[in-house]
Amino acid sequence: MIVDTIAAISTAPGMGAIGIIRVSGSQTIPICLHFLYPSTNQTINQEYIESNNRKMVYSEFKSKDKLIDKIVYVFFKGPNSFTGEDLVEFHFHGNGILLKQALNEIFTKGARPAEPGEFTKRAYLNGKLNLPEAEAIGRLIHSRSQFELELAQKNFFGEISKLSSRLRSELVGIKAECEAEIDFSTEDLTFESLEERRGRISKIRTICDSLLSKAARTETMIGRSKVVLFGEPNVGKSSLMNVILGRERSIISDRPGTTRDFISEDLNLKGVPIQLIDTAGIRETEDEIERKGIEQSMRESSSANLRLFLIDTSKPWDFSNYLDKNDKYLAGTILLANKIDIADKSWSTESIRLKLKALDLKSNVEILEISCKTGQGIPELIQIMEEKISDSGQSEEYILLEDRQKYHFQMISESLSRADDLMLSSAPAEIVVKEIDEAVRQVGTILGFVSNEEVLGRIFSTFCVGK
Protein backbone atom coordinates (compact mmCIF):
# COMPACT_ATOMS: atom_id res chain seq x y z
CA MET A 1 0.00 0.00 0.00
CA ILE A 2 1.46 3.34 -1.03
CA VAL A 3 0.96 5.76 1.80
CA ASP A 4 2.72 8.93 0.84
CA THR A 5 0.72 11.67 -0.73
CA ILE A 6 1.63 13.41 -3.94
CA ALA A 7 0.50 16.72 -5.37
CA ALA A 8 1.05 18.56 -8.63
CA ILE A 9 -0.44 21.10 -10.98
CA SER A 10 -2.17 18.93 -13.58
CA THR A 11 -3.14 21.52 -16.16
CA ALA A 12 -0.78 22.91 -18.78
CA PRO A 13 1.35 25.91 -17.80
CA GLY A 14 0.13 29.34 -18.82
CA MET A 15 -3.01 31.29 -18.11
CA GLY A 16 -6.40 29.66 -18.39
CA ALA A 17 -9.90 29.85 -17.02
CA ILE A 18 -9.10 27.08 -14.60
CA GLY A 19 -5.97 25.40 -13.30
CA ILE A 20 -6.16 22.11 -11.50
CA ILE A 21 -4.06 20.80 -8.63
CA ARG A 22 -4.34 17.10 -8.04
CA VAL A 23 -3.56 15.43 -4.73
CA SER A 24 -3.48 11.68 -4.24
CA GLY A 25 -2.66 9.44 -1.27
CA SER A 26 -3.50 8.85 2.34
CA GLN A 27 -3.21 12.52 3.40
CA THR A 28 -5.80 13.67 0.87
CA ILE A 29 -8.63 14.08 3.36
CA PRO A 30 -6.50 15.85 6.04
CA ILE A 31 -5.28 18.22 3.33
CA CYS A 32 -8.85 18.95 2.28
CA LEU A 33 -9.81 19.56 5.90
CA HIS A 34 -6.97 21.95 6.31
CA PHE A 35 -7.62 24.19 3.32
CA LEU A 36 -11.28 23.90 2.40
CA TYR A 37 -14.04 26.11 3.74
CA PRO A 38 -17.19 25.29 1.81
CA SER A 39 -19.44 28.30 1.93
CA THR A 40 -22.26 26.37 3.51
CA ASN A 41 -23.05 26.61 7.18
CA GLN A 42 -21.82 23.10 7.62
CA THR A 43 -18.53 22.53 9.39
CA ILE A 44 -16.12 20.58 7.32
CA ASN A 45 -15.05 17.18 8.59
CA GLN A 46 -14.13 13.82 7.14
CA GLU A 47 -17.76 12.81 6.91
CA TYR A 48 -18.61 15.94 4.93
CA ILE A 49 -15.81 15.26 2.45
CA GLU A 50 -16.74 11.61 2.05
CA SER A 51 -20.46 12.28 1.76
CA ASN A 52 -19.71 14.57 -1.16
CA ASN A 53 -17.72 11.86 -2.91
CA ARG A 54 -17.35 12.55 -6.66
CA LYS A 55 -19.39 15.73 -6.43
CA MET A 56 -18.23 19.19 -7.37
CA VAL A 57 -18.29 21.37 -4.31
CA TYR A 58 -17.88 25.12 -4.16
CA SER A 59 -15.46 26.17 -1.45
CA GLU A 60 -13.02 28.74 -0.25
CA PHE A 61 -9.42 27.60 -0.27
CA LYS A 62 -7.73 29.22 2.71
CA SER A 63 -4.39 28.96 4.41
CA LYS A 64 -4.15 30.29 7.96
CA ASP A 65 -7.12 32.60 7.44
CA LYS A 66 -5.63 33.87 4.22
CA LEU A 67 -8.06 33.36 1.37
CA ILE A 68 -6.12 32.04 -1.61
CA ASP A 69 -8.99 31.48 -4.05
CA LYS A 70 -12.63 30.54 -4.35
CA ILE A 71 -12.65 27.18 -6.03
CA VAL A 72 -14.57 24.04 -6.75
CA TYR A 73 -13.14 20.72 -5.78
CA VAL A 74 -13.98 17.08 -6.43
CA PHE A 75 -13.07 14.39 -3.97
CA PHE A 76 -12.77 10.79 -5.17
CA LYS A 77 -12.78 8.15 -2.48
CA GLY A 78 -10.29 5.37 -3.25
CA PRO A 79 -10.36 2.88 -4.85
CA ASN A 80 -12.81 4.62 -7.18
CA SER A 81 -10.43 7.27 -8.38
CA PHE A 82 -7.94 7.66 -11.22
CA THR A 83 -5.06 6.45 -9.03
CA GLY A 84 -7.11 4.05 -6.95
CA GLU A 85 -6.25 6.10 -3.85
CA ASP A 86 -8.11 8.92 -2.14
CA LEU A 87 -7.74 11.76 -4.62
CA VAL A 88 -8.85 15.35 -4.82
CA GLU A 89 -8.84 17.85 -7.63
CA PHE A 90 -8.83 21.51 -6.69
CA HIS A 91 -10.06 23.67 -9.56
CA PHE A 92 -8.48 27.09 -9.09
CA HIS A 93 -8.46 30.05 -11.41
CA GLY A 94 -5.82 29.34 -14.03
CA ASN A 95 -2.94 31.53 -13.00
CA GLY A 96 0.47 29.90 -12.65
CA ILE A 97 1.60 32.02 -9.72
CA LEU A 98 -1.61 31.37 -7.82
CA LEU A 99 -1.36 27.64 -8.50
CA LYS A 100 2.26 27.51 -7.31
CA GLN A 101 1.33 29.42 -4.17
CA ALA A 102 -1.45 26.96 -3.37
CA LEU A 103 0.72 23.98 -4.23
CA ASN A 104 3.46 25.16 -1.89
CA GLU A 105 0.90 25.46 0.89
CA ILE A 106 -0.22 21.89 0.17
CA PHE A 107 3.40 20.71 0.38
CA THR A 108 3.62 22.04 3.92
CA LYS A 109 0.70 19.84 4.95
CA GLY A 110 1.97 16.39 4.19
CA ALA A 111 2.11 16.07 0.42
CA ARG A 112 5.27 15.87 -1.62
CA PRO A 113 5.80 16.92 -5.26
CA ALA A 114 4.67 14.21 -7.67
CA GLU A 115 7.26 12.78 -10.01
CA PRO A 116 6.60 12.84 -13.76
CA GLY A 117 3.86 10.33 -14.57
CA GLU A 118 3.43 9.35 -10.94
CA PHE A 119 -0.37 9.65 -10.91
CA THR A 120 -0.58 7.33 -13.91
CA LYS A 121 2.02 5.02 -12.39
CA ARG A 122 -0.10 4.70 -9.26
CA ALA A 123 -3.16 4.06 -11.43
CA TYR A 124 -1.24 1.23 -13.05
CA LEU A 125 0.12 -0.17 -9.78
CA ASN A 126 -3.37 -0.13 -8.30
CA GLY A 127 -4.80 -2.03 -11.25
CA LYS A 128 -6.73 0.91 -12.72
CA LEU A 129 -4.97 0.73 -16.09
CA ASN A 130 -2.82 -1.87 -17.76
CA LEU A 131 0.58 -0.86 -18.98
CA PRO A 132 -0.23 -0.34 -22.67
CA GLU A 133 -3.18 1.84 -21.65
CA ALA A 134 -0.99 3.86 -19.31
CA GLU A 135 1.54 4.31 -22.10
CA ALA A 136 -1.24 5.38 -24.46
CA ILE A 137 -2.17 8.19 -22.05
CA GLY A 138 1.31 9.61 -22.53
CA ARG A 139 0.77 9.52 -26.29
CA LEU A 140 -2.72 10.91 -26.09
CA ILE A 141 -1.40 13.93 -24.25
CA HIS A 142 1.53 14.48 -26.59
CA SER A 143 -0.15 13.79 -29.94
CA ARG A 144 0.68 16.49 -32.45
CA SER A 145 -1.69 15.50 -35.21
CA GLN A 146 -5.12 14.06 -35.78
CA PHE A 147 -3.49 10.95 -37.21
CA GLU A 148 -1.32 10.35 -34.15
CA LEU A 149 -4.19 11.14 -31.81
CA GLU A 150 -6.49 8.59 -33.43
CA LEU A 151 -3.88 5.87 -33.09
CA ALA A 152 -3.18 6.85 -29.47
CA GLN A 153 -6.92 6.68 -28.77
CA LYS A 154 -7.07 3.18 -30.24
CA ASN A 155 -4.27 2.09 -27.92
CA PHE A 156 -5.87 3.78 -24.96
CA PHE A 157 -9.08 1.91 -25.67
CA GLY A 158 -7.20 -1.37 -25.55
CA GLU A 159 -5.75 -2.15 -29.00
CA ILE A 160 -2.30 -3.24 -27.80
CA SER A 161 -3.60 -5.01 -24.71
CA LYS A 162 -6.15 -7.01 -26.70
CA LEU A 163 -3.62 -7.92 -29.33
CA SER A 164 -0.98 -8.92 -26.80
CA SER A 165 -3.47 -10.91 -24.74
CA ARG A 166 -4.47 -12.85 -27.83
CA LEU A 167 -0.84 -13.55 -28.72
CA ARG A 168 -0.15 -14.55 -25.15
CA SER A 169 -2.97 -17.04 -24.99
CA GLU A 170 -1.86 -18.54 -28.32
CA LEU A 171 1.70 -18.85 -27.04
CA VAL A 172 0.58 -20.34 -23.73
CA GLY A 173 -1.43 -22.89 -25.73
CA ILE A 174 1.62 -23.89 -27.75
CA LYS A 175 3.73 -24.07 -24.64
CA ALA A 176 1.16 -26.31 -22.93
CA GLU A 177 1.15 -28.65 -25.96
CA CYS A 178 4.94 -28.88 -25.90
CA GLU A 179 4.98 -29.53 -22.18
CA ALA A 180 2.29 -32.18 -22.41
CA GLU A 181 4.31 -33.89 -25.05
CA ILE A 182 7.34 -33.93 -22.77
CA ASP A 183 5.38 -35.09 -19.74
CA PHE A 184 3.35 -37.76 -21.47
CA SER A 185 5.76 -38.81 -24.19
CA THR A 186 5.70 -42.43 -23.03
CA GLU A 187 1.96 -42.68 -23.21
CA ASP A 188 -0.06 -43.45 -26.25
CA LEU A 189 -1.39 -39.98 -26.99
CA THR A 190 -1.49 -38.02 -30.21
CA PHE A 191 -0.04 -34.54 -30.32
CA GLU A 192 -0.07 -31.98 -33.06
CA SER A 193 2.38 -32.71 -35.84
CA LEU A 194 5.63 -30.83 -36.19
CA GLU A 195 4.23 -29.10 -39.25
CA GLU A 196 1.13 -27.98 -37.42
CA ARG A 197 3.15 -26.58 -34.58
CA ARG A 198 5.55 -24.81 -36.88
CA GLY A 199 2.54 -23.35 -38.67
CA ARG A 200 1.09 -21.98 -35.44
CA ILE A 201 4.41 -20.50 -34.42
CA SER A 202 5.02 -18.97 -37.80
CA LYS A 203 1.58 -17.34 -37.69
CA ILE A 204 2.46 -15.55 -34.46
CA ARG A 205 5.81 -14.53 -35.85
CA THR A 206 4.15 -13.07 -38.91
CA ILE A 207 1.81 -11.07 -36.69
CA CYS A 208 4.75 -9.65 -34.71
CA ASP A 209 6.76 -8.87 -37.82
CA SER A 210 3.87 -7.18 -39.55
CA LEU A 211 3.16 -5.15 -36.41
CA LEU A 212 6.74 -3.96 -36.41
CA SER A 213 6.68 -2.94 -40.04
CA LYS A 214 3.32 -1.19 -39.60
CA ALA A 215 4.78 0.63 -36.60
CA ALA A 216 7.79 1.73 -38.65
CA ARG A 217 5.50 3.05 -41.38
CA THR A 218 3.45 4.83 -38.76
CA GLU A 219 6.51 6.51 -37.35
CA THR A 220 7.45 8.02 -40.68
CA MET A 221 3.91 9.31 -40.95
CA ILE A 222 4.00 10.82 -37.52
CA GLY A 223 7.39 12.42 -37.75
CA ARG A 224 7.05 15.78 -39.37
CA SER A 225 7.04 15.13 -43.09
CA LYS A 226 9.48 17.23 -45.01
CA VAL A 227 8.39 18.77 -48.30
CA VAL A 228 11.16 20.45 -50.25
CA LEU A 229 10.80 22.90 -53.15
CA PHE A 230 13.80 22.85 -55.42
CA GLY A 231 14.90 23.64 -58.93
CA GLU A 232 16.94 26.22 -60.85
CA PRO A 233 16.98 29.88 -59.83
CA ASN A 234 14.01 32.07 -60.68
CA VAL A 235 11.60 29.23 -61.48
CA GLY A 236 9.20 30.37 -58.71
CA LYS A 237 10.08 28.26 -55.67
CA SER A 238 9.69 31.10 -53.21
CA SER A 239 6.50 32.23 -54.92
CA LEU A 240 5.08 28.73 -54.47
CA MET A 241 6.16 28.65 -50.84
CA ASN A 242 4.18 31.83 -50.24
CA VAL A 243 1.17 30.59 -52.17
CA ILE A 244 1.03 27.36 -50.15
CA LEU A 245 1.47 29.21 -46.86
CA GLY A 246 -0.97 31.90 -47.87
CA ARG A 247 1.38 34.70 -46.80
CA GLU A 248 4.58 36.43 -47.85
CA ARG A 249 7.25 34.38 -46.15
CA SER A 250 9.99 34.15 -48.77
CA ILE A 251 11.41 37.07 -50.68
CA ILE A 252 10.49 36.93 -54.35
CA SER A 253 12.22 38.76 -57.14
CA ASP A 254 12.96 38.35 -60.81
CA ARG A 255 16.66 38.23 -59.97
CA PRO A 256 17.95 34.67 -60.09
CA GLY A 257 19.64 33.66 -56.85
CA THR A 258 17.24 35.53 -54.57
CA THR A 259 16.97 32.75 -52.00
CA ARG A 260 20.43 31.84 -50.73
CA ASP A 261 19.63 30.00 -47.56
CA PHE A 262 16.87 27.53 -47.02
CA ILE A 263 13.64 28.72 -45.46
CA SER A 264 11.55 26.38 -43.39
CA GLU A 265 7.96 26.79 -42.26
CA ASP A 266 5.56 24.45 -40.46
CA LEU A 267 2.11 23.76 -41.72
CA ASN A 268 -0.56 21.17 -41.32
CA LEU A 269 -2.09 19.14 -44.13
CA LYS A 270 -5.04 16.95 -43.16
CA GLY A 271 -3.79 16.84 -39.60
CA VAL A 272 -0.28 15.80 -40.63
CA PRO A 273 2.43 18.23 -39.54
CA ILE A 274 4.62 19.27 -42.41
CA GLN A 275 7.85 21.16 -42.71
CA LEU A 276 7.83 23.06 -45.98
CA ILE A 277 11.27 24.09 -47.21
CA ASP A 278 12.16 26.66 -49.84
CA THR A 279 15.70 26.32 -51.08
CA ALA A 280 18.33 28.22 -53.01
CA GLY A 281 18.05 27.70 -56.75
CA ILE A 282 20.48 25.13 -58.07
CA ARG A 283 23.02 26.44 -60.61
CA GLU A 284 26.75 26.73 -61.25
CA THR A 285 28.01 29.72 -59.36
CA GLU A 286 31.21 31.44 -58.34
CA ASP A 287 29.55 33.00 -55.33
CA GLU A 288 30.70 31.12 -52.25
CA ILE A 289 27.67 31.98 -50.11
CA GLU A 290 25.30 30.96 -52.84
CA ARG A 291 27.22 27.71 -53.37
CA LYS A 292 26.85 26.89 -49.69
CA GLY A 293 23.12 27.54 -49.97
CA ILE A 294 22.93 25.23 -52.96
CA GLU A 295 24.74 22.46 -51.08
CA GLN A 296 22.25 22.88 -48.29
CA SER A 297 19.38 22.67 -50.79
CA MET A 298 20.70 19.39 -52.07
CA ARG A 299 21.00 18.01 -48.56
CA GLU A 300 17.48 19.06 -47.64
CA SER A 301 16.06 17.63 -50.81
CA SER A 302 17.75 14.26 -50.36
CA SER A 303 16.20 13.79 -46.92
CA ALA A 304 12.73 14.95 -47.92
CA ASN A 305 9.57 12.86 -47.79
CA LEU A 306 8.23 14.69 -50.80
CA ARG A 307 10.21 16.66 -53.37
CA LEU A 308 8.67 19.23 -55.63
CA PHE A 309 10.90 20.03 -58.59
CA LEU A 310 9.94 23.27 -60.30
CA ILE A 311 10.60 24.27 -63.87
CA ASP A 312 9.87 27.56 -65.60
CA THR A 313 7.64 27.05 -68.63
CA SER A 314 7.99 30.65 -69.77
CA LYS A 315 11.51 30.09 -71.05
CA PRO A 316 11.99 29.24 -74.72
CA TRP A 317 13.96 26.18 -73.78
CA ASP A 318 14.54 22.82 -75.23
CA PHE A 319 12.86 21.07 -72.30
CA SER A 320 14.03 17.73 -73.48
CA ASN A 321 17.65 18.79 -73.00
CA TYR A 322 16.71 20.43 -69.77
CA LEU A 323 15.33 17.20 -68.37
CA ASP A 324 18.39 15.30 -69.56
CA LYS A 325 20.54 17.74 -67.68
CA ASN A 326 18.46 17.45 -64.51
CA ASP A 327 17.57 13.80 -64.57
CA LYS A 328 19.50 13.12 -61.37
CA TYR A 329 17.08 15.36 -59.47
CA LEU A 330 13.90 14.04 -60.96
CA ALA A 331 13.27 10.55 -59.62
CA GLY A 332 10.39 10.41 -57.15
CA THR A 333 9.53 14.08 -57.51
CA ILE A 334 6.45 15.91 -58.54
CA LEU A 335 7.51 18.00 -61.49
CA LEU A 336 5.81 21.35 -61.26
CA ALA A 337 5.59 23.20 -64.53
CA ASN A 338 5.28 26.73 -63.17
CA LYS A 339 4.37 30.03 -64.82
CA ILE A 340 1.92 28.22 -67.05
CA ASP A 341 0.09 31.57 -67.39
CA ILE A 342 2.99 32.79 -69.51
CA ALA A 343 4.15 29.46 -70.91
CA ASP A 344 6.37 29.68 -73.97
CA LYS A 345 4.99 28.25 -77.20
CA SER A 346 7.69 25.58 -77.03
CA TRP A 347 6.07 24.15 -73.88
CA SER A 348 4.05 20.96 -74.18
CA THR A 349 3.13 18.71 -71.30
CA GLU A 350 2.70 15.78 -73.62
CA SER A 351 6.23 15.94 -74.94
CA ILE A 352 7.54 16.26 -71.40
CA ARG A 353 5.59 13.15 -70.44
CA LEU A 354 7.09 11.24 -73.32
CA LYS A 355 10.51 12.50 -72.43
CA LEU A 356 10.11 11.43 -68.81
CA LYS A 357 9.11 7.98 -69.98
CA ALA A 358 12.14 7.79 -72.21
CA LEU A 359 14.42 8.79 -69.34
CA ASP A 360 13.45 5.56 -67.62
CA LEU A 361 13.67 6.98 -64.12
CA LYS A 362 13.60 4.50 -61.30
CA SER A 363 10.48 5.92 -59.74
CA ASN A 364 7.57 7.77 -61.20
CA VAL A 365 7.56 11.46 -61.81
CA GLU A 366 4.21 13.15 -61.76
CA ILE A 367 3.78 16.31 -63.73
CA LEU A 368 1.47 19.15 -62.90
CA GLU A 369 1.03 22.53 -64.55
CA ILE A 370 0.71 25.39 -62.11
CA SER A 371 0.84 29.15 -61.88
CA CYS A 372 1.79 30.91 -58.68
CA LYS A 373 0.44 34.05 -60.25
CA THR A 374 -3.09 32.93 -61.20
CA GLY A 375 -3.35 30.03 -58.76
CA GLN A 376 -3.96 27.54 -61.54
CA GLY A 377 -3.20 23.97 -60.42
CA ILE A 378 -2.57 24.96 -56.80
CA PRO A 379 -5.63 23.21 -55.31
CA GLU A 380 -4.67 20.09 -57.27
CA LEU A 381 -1.12 20.37 -55.96
CA ILE A 382 -2.30 20.66 -52.36
CA GLN A 383 -4.51 17.64 -52.91
CA ILE A 384 -1.66 15.57 -54.31
CA MET A 385 0.55 16.64 -51.40
CA GLU A 386 -2.13 15.62 -48.94
CA GLU A 387 -2.51 12.26 -50.61
CA LYS A 388 1.23 11.61 -50.72
CA ILE A 389 1.86 12.77 -47.20
CA SER A 390 -1.14 11.51 -45.36
CA ASP A 391 -1.58 8.50 -47.61
CA SER A 392 -3.22 6.92 -44.59
CA GLY A 393 -5.17 4.39 -46.64
CA GLN A 394 -6.74 1.98 -44.22
CA SER A 395 -6.10 2.91 -40.63
CA GLU A 396 -5.59 -0.81 -39.93
CA GLU A 397 -2.39 -0.34 -41.87
CA TYR A 398 -1.00 1.75 -39.04
CA ILE A 399 -0.26 1.11 -35.42
CA LEU A 400 1.54 3.07 -32.76
CA LEU A 401 4.07 1.11 -30.77
CA GLU A 402 6.16 2.63 -28.03
CA ASP A 403 9.88 1.78 -28.18
CA ARG A 404 9.45 -0.61 -25.29
CA GLN A 405 6.64 -2.47 -27.01
CA LYS A 406 8.59 -2.64 -30.25
CA TYR A 407 11.52 -4.16 -28.42
CA HIS A 408 9.40 -6.90 -26.89
CA PHE A 409 7.59 -7.74 -30.14
CA GLN A 410 11.01 -8.01 -31.75
CA MET A 411 12.17 -10.34 -28.97
CA ILE A 412 9.07 -12.53 -29.40
CA SER A 413 9.73 -12.81 -33.09
CA GLU A 414 13.36 -13.76 -32.46
CA SER A 415 12.50 -16.39 -29.84
CA LEU A 416 9.98 -17.94 -32.18
CA SER A 417 12.45 -17.95 -35.01
CA ARG A 418 14.93 -19.79 -32.78
CA ALA A 419 12.19 -22.21 -31.71
CA ASP A 420 11.48 -22.92 -35.35
CA ASP A 421 15.15 -23.56 -36.14
CA LEU A 422 15.33 -25.92 -33.19
CA MET A 423 12.26 -27.82 -34.33
CA LEU A 424 13.68 -28.14 -37.81
CA SER A 425 16.85 -29.63 -36.44
CA SER A 426 14.78 -32.03 -34.31
CA ALA A 427 16.05 -30.57 -31.05
CA PRO A 428 14.52 -32.02 -27.89
CA ALA A 429 11.16 -30.48 -26.93
CA GLU A 430 12.61 -29.30 -23.63
CA ILE A 431 14.83 -26.85 -25.47
CA VAL A 432 12.11 -25.68 -27.83
CA VAL A 433 9.85 -25.02 -24.88
CA LYS A 434 12.42 -22.67 -23.38
CA GLU A 435 12.17 -20.39 -26.41
CA ILE A 436 8.37 -20.46 -26.37
CA ASP A 437 8.50 -19.68 -22.69
CA GLU A 438 10.73 -16.71 -23.39
CA ALA A 439 8.19 -15.45 -25.93
CA VAL A 440 5.43 -15.80 -23.31
CA ARG A 441 7.54 -13.81 -20.88
CA GLN A 442 8.15 -11.07 -23.45
CA VAL A 443 4.49 -10.67 -24.32
CA GLY A 444 3.73 -10.58 -20.60
CA THR A 445 6.14 -7.69 -20.27
CA ILE A 446 4.21 -5.76 -22.92
CA LEU A 447 1.07 -6.28 -20.87
CA GLY A 448 2.83 -5.06 -17.77
CA PHE A 449 3.72 -8.22 -15.91
CA VAL A 450 6.77 -6.32 -14.75
CA SER A 451 7.74 -5.98 -11.16
CA ASN A 452 10.97 -4.17 -11.75
CA GLU A 453 10.78 -0.70 -10.22
CA GLU A 454 13.50 0.59 -12.53
CA VAL A 455 11.62 -0.48 -15.65
CA LEU A 456 8.43 1.15 -14.43
CA GLY A 457 10.35 4.26 -13.46
CA ARG A 458 11.67 4.53 -16.99
CA ILE A 459 8.27 4.09 -18.57
CA PHE A 460 6.50 6.70 -16.48
CA SER A 461 9.31 9.21 -16.28
CA THR A 462 8.67 10.18 -19.90
CA PHE A 463 5.35 11.67 -18.76
CA CYS A 464 4.95 15.21 -17.51
CA VAL A 465 4.50 16.14 -13.90
CA GLY A 466 0.85 16.11 -12.92
CA LYS A 467 -0.12 13.23 -15.23
Ligand SMILES: Nc1nc2c(ncn2[C@@H]2O[C@H](COP(=O)(O)OP(=O)(O)OP(=O)(O)O)[C@@H](O)[C@H]2O)c(=O)[nH]1
Ligand atom coordinates in the same frame (compact mmCIF):
# COMPACT_ATOMS: atom_id res chain seq x y z
N1 LIG B 1 3.88 35.04 -64.55
C1 LIG B 1 4.32 34.34 -63.52
N2 LIG B 1 5.38 34.74 -62.82
C2 LIG B 1 5.82 33.99 -61.79
C3 LIG B 1 5.14 32.80 -61.41
N3 LIG B 1 5.81 32.27 -60.35
C4 LIG B 1 6.83 33.09 -60.07
N4 LIG B 1 6.86 34.15 -60.94
C5 LIG B 1 7.86 35.21 -60.98
O1 LIG B 1 9.13 34.64 -61.21
C6 LIG B 1 10.16 35.38 -60.54
C7 LIG B 1 10.99 34.47 -59.66
O2 LIG B 1 10.21 33.97 -58.59
P1 LIG B 1 10.83 33.44 -57.22
O3 LIG B 1 9.70 32.85 -56.48
O4 LIG B 1 11.66 34.46 -56.58
O5 LIG B 1 11.76 32.28 -57.80
P2 LIG B 1 12.78 31.34 -57.01
O6 LIG B 1 12.71 30.01 -57.66
O7 LIG B 1 12.50 31.37 -55.56
O8 LIG B 1 14.17 32.01 -57.32
P3 LIG B 1 15.56 31.91 -56.52
O9 LIG B 1 15.26 32.19 -55.09
O10 LIG B 1 16.38 32.95 -57.14
O11 LIG B 1 16.10 30.55 -56.74
C8 LIG B 1 9.42 36.47 -59.76
O12 LIG B 1 9.50 37.66 -60.50
C9 LIG B 1 7.98 35.95 -59.67
O13 LIG B 1 7.04 37.00 -59.57
C10 LIG B 1 4.01 32.40 -62.17
O14 LIG B 1 3.37 31.38 -61.94
N5 LIG B 1 3.63 33.21 -63.22
Ligand SMILES: [Mg+2]
Ligand atom coordinates in the same frame (compact mmCIF):
# COMPACT_ATOMS: atom_id res chain seq x y z
MG1 LIG C 1 13.65 31.92 -53.98
